[in-house]
Amino acid sequence: MDVILKGKYIIKCKIKAVTGLHIGxxxxxxxxxxxxxxxxxxxEGKPYIPGSSLKGxxxxxxxxxxxKVKDDLMVVAVKKGDKPEICIHMCDDKECPVCGLFGRNHGxxxxxxxxxxxxxxxxxxxxxxxxxxxLIVRDAKxxxxxITDEMxxxxxxxxTEVKFENNIDRITSKANPRQSERVPAGAEFSAEFxxxxxxxxxxxxxxxxxxxxxxxxKLLEDDYLGGQGSRGNGKVxxxxxxxxxxxxxxxxxxxxxxxxxxxxxxxxQL
Amino acid sequence: MATECxxxxxxxxxxxxxxxxxxxxxxxSFEFVKDGDCLYFxxxxxLFEENLFKESFIDELSRGLSGNLKDFNIRNVMTKYxxxxxxxxxxxxxxxxxxKLSREIVPFVxxAGRFYIPGSSFKGxxxxxxxxALKKDLIKHxxxxxxxxxxVDPQHLSSNADKKVFSSPNESPFKYLQISDSSFVNPDDxxxxxxxVMNICDGQVKWFAGVKEGKTNNVDKPEQSSxxxxxxxxxxxxxxxxxxxxxxxxxxxxxxxxLKEKIGINVLAASPAEFLAEVMRAVVKDYIQREIxxxxxxxxxxxxxxxxxxxxxxxxxxxxxxxxxxxxxTGYLSKTVGIFFTKTHFEKLKMIDQKSRIYPDxxxxxxxxxxxxxQVYTVPGWIKITIR
Numbered sequence: 001m002d003v004i005l006k007g008k009y010i011i012k013c014k015i016k017a018v019t020g021l022h023i024g025x026x027x028x029x030x031x032x033x034x035x036x037x038x039x040x041x042x043x044e045g046k047p048y049i050p051g052s053s054l055k056g057x058x059x060x061x062x063x064x065x066x067x068k069v070k071d072d073l074m075v076v077a078v079k080k081g082d083k084p085e086i087c088i089h090m091c092d093d094k095e096c097p098v099c100g101l102f103g104r105n106h107g108x109x110x111x112x113x114x115x116x117x118x119x120x121x122x123x124x125x126x127x128x129x130x131x132x133x134x135l136i137v138r139d140a141k142x143x144x145x146x147i148t149d150e151m152x153x154x155x156x157x158x159x160t161e162v163k164f165e166n167n168i169d170r171i172t173s174k175a176n177p178r179q180s181e182r183v184p185a186g187a188e189f190s191a192e193f194x195x196x197x198x199x200x201x202x203x204x205x206x207x208x209x210x211x212x213x214x215x216x217x218k219l220l221e222d223d224y225l226g227g228q229g230s231r232g233n234g235k236v237x238x239x240x241x242x243x244x245x246x247x248x249x250x251x252x253x254x255x256x257x258x259x260x261x262x263x264x265x266x267x268x269q270l
Numbered sequence: 271m272a273t274e275c276x277x278x279x280x281x282x283x284x285x286x287x288x289x290x291x292x293x294x295x296x297x298x299s300f301e302f303v304k305d306g307d308c309l310y311f312x313x314x315x316x317l318f319e320e321n322l323f324k325e326s327f328i329d330e331l332s333r334g335l336s337g338n339l340k341d342f343n344i345r346n347v348m349t350k351y352x353x354x355x356x357x358x359x360x361x362x363x364x365x366x367x368x369x370k371l372s373r374e375i376v377p378f379v380x381x382a383g384r385f386y387i388p389g390s391s392f393k394g395x396x397x398x399x400x401x402x403a404l405k406k407d408l409i410k411h412x413x414x415x416x417x418x419x420x421x422v423d424p425q426h427l428s429s430n431a432d433k434k435v436f437s438s439p440n441e442s443p444f445k446y447l448q449i450s451d452s453s454f455v456n457p458d459d460x461x462x463x464x465x466x467v468m469n470i471c472d473g474q475v476k477w478f479a480g481v482k483e484g485k486t487n488n489v490d491k492p493e494q495s496s497x498x499x500x501x502x503x504x505x506x507x508x509x510x511x512x513x514x515x516x517x518x519x520x521x522x523x524x525x526x527x528x529l530k531e532k533i534g535i536n537v538l539a540a541s542p543a544e545f546l547a548e549v550m551r552a553v554v555k556d557y558i559q560r561e562i563x564x565x566x567x568x569x570x571x572x573x574x575x576x577x578x579x580x581x582x583x584x585x586x587x588x589x590x591x592x593x594x595x596x597x598x599x600t601g602y603l604s605k606t607v608g609i610f611f612t613k614t615h616f617e618k619l620k621m622i623d624q625k626s627r628i629y630p631d632x633x634x635x636x637x638x639x640x641x642x643x644x645q646v647y648t649v650p651g652w653i654k655i656t657i658r
Contacts, residue, residue: 176426
């Protein structure tokens with residue numbers, strides 16, 4: 001397969017937490033003086049949005065929106081004994097918008113359908129269709145000034161709050177309290193995404209994958225990011241969007257004077 | 271799959287009766303100053319920061335706070351040092367006909383100091399009301415929990431039934447119901463309300479007046495009873511958020527069984543959001559009717575009239591609207607499947623939950639009522655939802 005890099009679309013924007021945001025740190029370790037269910041933080045102790053969380057969520061939403069969530073189109077990414085634990089879409093269709101934008105892995109993959117028939121199935125190699133991943137998602141850093149002094153006065157921790165919830169027993173009405181840390185609504189993060197534009201076997205991507213990426217952004221705004229999203233957390237909005245295009249020839253020029261090809265205060269105005 | 275499956279919709283909450291979503295720690299008397307019919311809630315961080323070097327102020331404040339708080343009046347200390355409490359308040363709230371200000375106030379939940387309704391409270395209330403619409407064979411799972419042998423934790427008594435009815439969170443239809451936190455509520459739209467506990471004793475209405483020598487004291491006159499004071503959103507206020515009711519919530523899929531097959535009501539609605547609204551309207555109608563019967567029996571004309579107003583609103587709702595009762599002081603029946611329980615069930619519950627006062631002949635026998643200017647006013651937590 002002949003792959004030529006034609007250029008890069010660079011999307012810069014802010015991600016605004018419309019409601020509190022909880023992206024868990026994963027190991028749930030409790031430090032002395034720490035709290036249960038902490039959010040992921042960078043080396044400076046500030047919360048951030050990992051590129052992996054953003055990309056994973058966008059991929060998942062696109063899989064549903066592009067009709068790829070079917071047993072014969074999903075591959076088993078993590079298995080637990082004879083049961084498929086985590087499945088994602090991956091295929092060898094060279095025109096697949098999900099694999100094309102979010103990437104494919106080398107190696108052999110077993111579809112969920114094959115796995116359910118035979119957990120020892122060898123699977124197939126999609127290597128013929130593998131090309132460098134088009135979408136790159138950077139970690140999104142907290143914009144400190146978005147957490148105002150007034151908000152800070154009322155926060156439990158330096159940048160975050162502790163939300164208490166109760167699970168109420170439906171027979172006795174006794175409350176089972178739990179707590180989780182979250183970034184307060186109003187916080188903003190600076191985000192950057194790159195969509196590579198390739199020419200594959202003489203066929204130019206053009207703006208196809210940029211359009212698909214914008215679709216993924218819209219899907220995310222209508223869904224949630226991070227944990228506990230079906231009950232309040234994680235509503236986000238992309239604001240102050242700027243899209244740049246860097247042709248591959250631009251990398252040979254001295255000047256970096258790049259002008260955006262599109263700007264908009266929000267996605268619906270793009 | 272149609273694009274509209276992925277689109278979230280706007281929900282509008284219109285507060286119909288004072289609504290309180292309780293926050294974590296109670297606000298103590300030294301944390302607010304009463305001035306006329308307003309309470310000013312002190313910002314201690316700013317108070318300390320700006321008056322750190324004021325001679326002996328911090329000492330006096332510390333002495334006061336570490337001593338007997340009953341004798342401590344923060345307003346007097348601030349006045350002595352010529353500090354204006356208004357300048358050092360986070361927010362102020364109006365007292366809505368509160369006659370007996372208790373020493374602590376139930377705070378409304380806040381995010382970074384801002385009032386809002388958490389999506390978790392809203393979704394939890396919807397889930398509680400959905401359980402009231404379950405088919406009889408599913409309700410039986412809850413009844414079966416009362417037959418458990420050995421030591422049972424009352425905090426987790428319904429866990430087995432919850433799992434049998436709705437499955438684990440990964441396989442529950444509720445994963446297809448997304449409800450965001452609400453927009454923030456302006457402090458001008460929040461007030462302080464007074465709540466009293468009505469208790470039916472020997473068929474008569476009494477009012478809870480605290481505990482005397484280990485025994486509950488109930489009195490005839492509400493003015494002699496105890497008050498709970500709480501921050502709540504005023505009736506008439508509208509707030510917004512986003513909500514997604516997916517098709518799989520109703521119909522289910524290979525992994526998740528849909529709500530349609532669990533509901534004992536014949537629902538005609540075409541869209542998932544309207545399905546939810548129709549279920550809620552049916553359940554709430556039954557709930558309100560039962561409450562009207564209860565309050566009528568004990569001659570609570572004002573509350574009966576309040577519930578008739580709610581019933582009239584309910585009967586005039588559109589397909590995309592419903593009512594629900596949410597939050598603090600809304601009682602046992604709003605949060606549980608207890609509406610289906612009989613004396614026999616409560617006898618079993620009494621054995622399991624020995625710490626609670628369960629009276630099998632009449633349970634629950636208390637209700638929390640909002641008072642205004644010393645008179646019975648209304649019941650808390652009723653809101654009207656419109657899904658747009």
